[in-house]
Each structure stands twice: as C-alpha cells, then as structure tokens.
Amino acid sequence: MEDLRKDTSGQWIALSGLVISLIIIGLAVLANQAALAGYHSSNAALEFPKENIRELNQHTRDNAQTIKDMAFYMNSTTNETVPVAFEQLFDNYSTQMQKLYAVHGEVVDVSLVSINSTTGNYTMEDIDMVFVNITYDDGRTHYSAEPEIIEVME
Amino acid sequence: MNDKGQLHTLEGLGAAVLMTLTILTISQSTMIVTPQNELAIDVHLEQMSSDALTVMDRNPVDSAQYNLTECIACWDMNEADYPTDTAGNLDELDAGLRYLLPNALYNVDLAYIENDDLKVDKAIINGPAGKNAVVTRHFVTLTNSTVSEMGGGWNLGDNELKVVEVRLTTWKI
Numbered sequence: 001m002e003d004l005r006k007d008t009s010g011q012w013i014a015l016s017g018l019v020i021s022l023i024i025i026g027l028a029v030l031a032n033q034a035a036l037a038g039y040h041s042s043n044a045a046l047e048f049p050k051e052n053i054r055e056l057n058q059h060t061r062d063n064a065q066t067i068k069d070m071a072f073y074m075n076s077t078t079n080e081t082v083p084v085a086f087e088q089l090f091d092n093y094s095t096q097m098q099k100l101y102a103v104h105g106e107v108v109d110v111s112l113v114s115i116n117s118t119t120g121n122y123t124m125e126d127i128d129m130v131f132v133n134i135t136y137d138d139g140r141t142h143y144s145a146e147p148e149i150i151e152v153m154e
Numbered sequence: 155m156n157d158k159g160q161l162h163t164l165e166g167l168g169a170a171v172l173m174t175l176t177i178l179t180i181s182q183s184t185m186i187v188t189p190q191n192e193l194a195i196d197v198h199l200e201q202m203s204s205d206a207l208t209v210m211d212r213n214p215v216d217s218a219q220y221n222l223t224e225c226i227a228c229w230d231m232n233e234a235d236y237p238t239d240t241a242g243n244l245d246e247l248d249a250g251l252r253y254l255l256p257n258a259l260y261n262v263d264l265a266y267i268e269n270d271d272l273k274v275d276k277a278i279i280n281g282p283a284g285k286n287a288v289v290t291r292h293f294v295t296l297t298n299s300t301v302s303e304m305g306g307g308w309n310l311g312d313n314e315l316k317v318v319e320v321r322l323t324t325w326k327i
Contacts, residue, residue, distance in 0.1 A: 008155055009155065009156035010156060011155060011156075012159065012160055012163045013159065013163060015163075016163045016166055016167055019167055019170065020166065020170055023170045023171075023173075023174055026174060027174065027177065030177060030178070030181055033181070034181050038193075038194055039193060042193035042194045042196065042197045043193055045197045046193060046196060046197055046200065051200075051204045051290065052291075055291070055292060055293060059293045059295070062295070063295050063315075066295055066297065066315065067315070070297060070313065070315065073312070073313075074313050077312065077313075078313070085313075089313075089315060092314075092315065093295070093315060093317060095267075096266075096267050096316070096317040097293075097317060099267050099272065100265060100266075100267065100272075100293070100317060100319045103265065103272055104291075
C-alpha cells in the first residue's frame with residue numbers, strides 16, 4: 001500500500017480517465033435531453049390538428065364544384081333557381097360536416113357567403129367563384145378563413 | 155514521473171472531443187427520434203395513413219385505379235365480417251391501402267349521417283386494433299350519379315349529397 005501511494009507514475013492516464021468520465025456524464029445528459037425533446041415534439045405534432053383543418057378546407061373546395069354541378073341539375077329538373085339550389089345543397093353539406101366533426105369534439109362551420117357571377121347571369125359559364133366562410137375549433141386550436149374564395153370553373 | 159504513452163492519452167482525449175462535438179451538432183440541428191419514444195412512431199404512422207388516404211383521394215377519375223370516392227361509392231352496404239369476409243366488396247380500397255401501408259394493419263369504418271343520426275359501419279376489418287393504433291380520417295361526398303356509376307348500394311336521391319367520413323385505424327405489426 002505504501003508503495004502504491006509513493007508511486008506517482010501514470011498520472012496522465014489517471015487524468016484522461018477523469019476527462020473521459022466527464023465526457024460520458026455530458027453524453028448521458030445530452031441523451032436524456034434528446035429523449036425529452038423527442039417526446040415534446042412528437043406530442044406537439046400529434047396534438048395539432050393540421051390534417052383535420054387541411055381536410056376541411058380541401059373537401060369544401062372539392063365540394064363547391066360538385067355542388068355547382070348538382071345545382072344546375074336541380075335547376076333543370078325542379079323549378080328552383082341556381083342560387084337557391086346552390087344554397088340548399090351547401091346548407092345540407094354544412095350540416096353533415098358539422099355533425100361529423102362534432103363526433104370528434106370539434107366545432108366547424110362552413111357557410112356560403114355569396115356566389116360570384118361575372119355577368120350577373122347564373123349560367124354554367126358565368127358562375128366562376130364562390131365565397132365561403134370556414135371556421136374550425138377543437139378547444140385548443142382555432143382556424144378561420146373568412147372568406148375562402150373558391151374557383152368553380154371547370 | 156513516467157512520461158510514457160502521452161501521445162496515446164492525447165489521442166484518446168482528441169477522439170472523445172470529436173465524438174462529443176459530432177453528437178452535439180446532430181442533436182442541436184434536427185429533431186431527435188429516440189427508439190424508446192413511442193409517440194414518435196405514432197406521428198410517423200399517422201402521417202403515413204393520412205398520406206395514404208390523400209393519395210387515394212387525389213387519384214384522377216379516369217385513371218386505372220379508382221379513387222377514394224369511387225371506392226366508397228361502390229360499397230354494397232354490407233358490413234365486413236372478421237375473419238371470414240374482411241373487406242366485403244371493397245377490394246379496390248383494400249388493395250390500395252395494403253400497397254400504401256406496408257408493415258401495418260388497418261381497419262376502415264365509414265361514418266355518415268342518416269335520418270339525422272350518426273351511423274358507423276365497419277367496412278374493412280383486419281383484426282382488433284393493436285397497441286399504439288392511430289386514427290386518421292378523410293371525407294368523401296357521394297352523389298346519386300357517382301353511386302349509380304359505380305353500382306354501389308347507397309340509396310341516394312337525385313338532389314341528395316352524402317358526406318361520408320372514411321375512418322382509418324392503423325397499427326404496426
């Protein structure tokens with residue numbers, strides 16, 4: 001034991017051992033932080049309803065075109081005017097969307113603001129845009145596009 | 155003092171510093187996905203299934219593969235029966251999803267409003283949803299013309315449109 005205490009050789013090795021141990025402690029802290037960062041970023045990605053909002057917007061856009069076609073069909077088979085038929089169909093669409101989103105605890109509102117016609121006539125060629133208000137709320141995230149301008153020229 | 159092996163010690167020190175710097179650079183520049191973090195797998199799976207539905211939905215009407223609206227429009231309204239009849243007549247949809255979601259299993263439910271009430275039908279059942287399953291949804295609108303073109307069982311009037319929520323539950327196997 002006395003021999004060991006007086007033996008001062010290998011000090012560099014002892015020092016490098018200390019340095020390496022400090023590095024390992026640093027790495028452990030880093031790895032810990034990385035796990036935490038991964039958890040928080042994943043949680044944020046899962047909580048933010050970007051796909052739901054994107055889907056609401058995209059589906060409304062696609063539907064405006066379908067509704068326009070149906071409104072003209074309704075106009076030809078019943079005595080409803082195109083704007084009235086358009087509004088009825090849009091209200092029907094809006095009600096269904098509200099219910100389907102409400103099932104997931106989300107409040108949406110899709111309402112028709114106006115139908116834009118370049119000449120004032122409501123023919124297939126003249127109706128080029130519709131203005132729609134879209135809002136979405138799930139209690140944490142609120143989104144609104146008022147108005148969303150949708151082009152409905154084929 | 156013993157001066158031997160100083161170069162080796164310095165080399166070790168240099169290597170340690172190099173490793174630390176590399177890990178620091180990586181960890182500070184990107185989002186770290188640690189294998190232990192199950193939420194990261196959920197994020198990945200949710201994005202994959204959401205993309206799968208979007209890809210199917212965006213398919214042009216005249217292309218060889220039916221798009222999501224056409225697939226749903228052709229449904230005969232008979233719910234799937236696990237394990238004897240997992241997909242009913244939704245073979246096109248099943249094939250599309252199986253191709254787009256490799257190494258994953260999925261169930262498809264269809265939710266829609268009928269007589270002011272919500273109705274949820276099981277369209278494709280591949281088994282009970284496993285641990286860490288994620289649910290994504292996509293909407294399609296059916297009209298009488300799409301349904302009659304595809305020969306589906308939806309009973310729609312000429313001036314009626316039906317919004318159907320395609321609910322996709324996906325889990326890793």
